[in-house]
Amino acid sequence: MSDREDQLVGEFPLIPKQERAQLKRDLLLKSGQELFITKGYEHTTAKEIAAHAGVATGTFYRYFSDKRQLLMSLLENQIxxxxxxxxxxxxxxxxxxxxxxxxxxxxxxxxxxxxxxxxxxxxxxxxxxxxxxxxxxxxxxxxxxxxxxxxxxxxxxxxxxxxxxxxxxxxxxxxxxxxxxxxxxxxxxxxxxxxxxxxxxxxxxxxxxxxxxxxxxxxxxxxx
Structure with missing residues (x-):
């Protein structure tokens, strides 16, 4: 976790510890990145990110509070x-x-x-x-x-x-x-x-x- 996360990302609903949970979170990150790039941030919803990742919308909110937190997680180490x-x-x-x-x-x-x-x-x-x-x-x-x-x-x-x-x-x-x-x-x-x-x-x-x-x-x- 970088020293900027308190400012940019905030506190995650859940930090996965099991490999299966981490894979789901990674799928959501990849899905969000693809949709943000193709559709733009404003026109992408959490529901679409979850569907594109092949998981339920509730699963999205298990790992991220909103789409901004997911986006900032992607950008955090890329700035x-x-x-x-x-x-x-x-x-x-x-x-x-x-x-x-x-x-x-x-x-x-x-x-x-x-x-x-x-x-x-x-x-x-x-x-x-x-x-x-x-x-x-x-x-x-x-x-x-x-x-x-x-x-x-x-x-x-x-x-x-x-x-x-x-x-x-x-x-x-x-x-x-x-x-x-x-x-x-x-x-x-x-x-x-x-x-x-x-x-x-x-x-x-x-x-x-x-x-x-x-x-x-x-x-x-x-x-x-």
């Missing part, structure tokens, strides 16, 4: 997965590294499917909106720390306001793929990463980092 990735600067080609992170993040988001519910939830559930905002502030702090270290090493532009850069990086990482798709373009993670890296690093520093990575790979190959 940080919805956040933009956290790059580690200075040890590799920043463009390749960030492109790989963005692609992996987008793939993970698609597999979850829950991001489609966020606009609906943020508009109607202020408690969840506050928790999501807090998660964004945490990832902001971690990304800012990484940028600060790169700045102190002399890798970044000297006149950057790192707070502004951090928010810009998060916004581009979070929304650029969707914006490209809206324009009818296939998402090119390398191009998105290139834009972000151009904001952070002078071209000569990017070339140095790329060269260092190539040299390190060559040395590793020679050792093998």
């Amino acid at each position: 940080e997965m919805l956040m933009p990735p956290e790059p580690k600067w200075g040890d590799s080609d920043p463009e390749s590294m960030l492109a790989s992170l963005l692609e992996a993040h987008d793939k993970r988001i698609k597999e979850m499917g829950m991001q489609r519910l966020l606009p609906e939830l943020l508009a109607k559930d202020t408690e969840f909106a506050e928790v999501l905002a807090a998660a964004k502030r945490k990832i902001f702090t971690r990304i800012l720390l990484g940028l600060t270290k790169a700045f102190e090493k002399g890798l970044t532009w000297k006149d950057l306001d790192l707070n502004t850069v951090t928010w810009s990086l998060m916004t581009l990482a979070e929304h650029a793929p969707d914006k490209m798709k809206q324009c009818g373009n296939v998402t090119d993670y390398r191009e998105v990463a290139k834009v972000i890296c151009r904001i952070i690093f002078p071209p000569e520093e990017i070339k140095k980092l790329q060269l260092n990575e190539t040299e390190n790979e060559t040395e590793a190959d020679e050792v093998e």
Whole structure:
């Protein structure tokens, strides 16, 4: 049980201890996730979730007080997965590294499917909106720390306001793929990463980092 459950999930009617009961609860969670994604949160009922899971409506209320509690149970441990990735600067080609992170993040988001519910939830559930905002502030702090270290090493532009850069990086990482798709373009993670890296690093520093990575790979190959 995470430290957010008192705020987001609340107290469950029953925490199953037997395997059979846990399987029923898991079926309800899976059913709820499928219906929330296909129908939307507002148009899904507890009765439909139970029927889709192949159990009685009373069984639903044995494990969850309402559909919101089920949804928050699904999201509880996935909130940080919805956040933009956290790059580690200075040890590799920043463009390749960030492109790989963005692609992996987008793939993970698609597999979850829950991001489609966020606009609906943020508009109607202020408690969840506050928790999501807090998660964004945490990832902001971690990304800012990484940028600060790169700045102190002399890798970044000297006149950057790192707070502004951090928010810009998060916004581009979070929304650029969707914006490209809206324009009818296939998402090119390398191009998105290139834009972000151009904001952070002078071209000569990017070339140095790329060269260092190539040299390190060559040395590793020679050792093998």
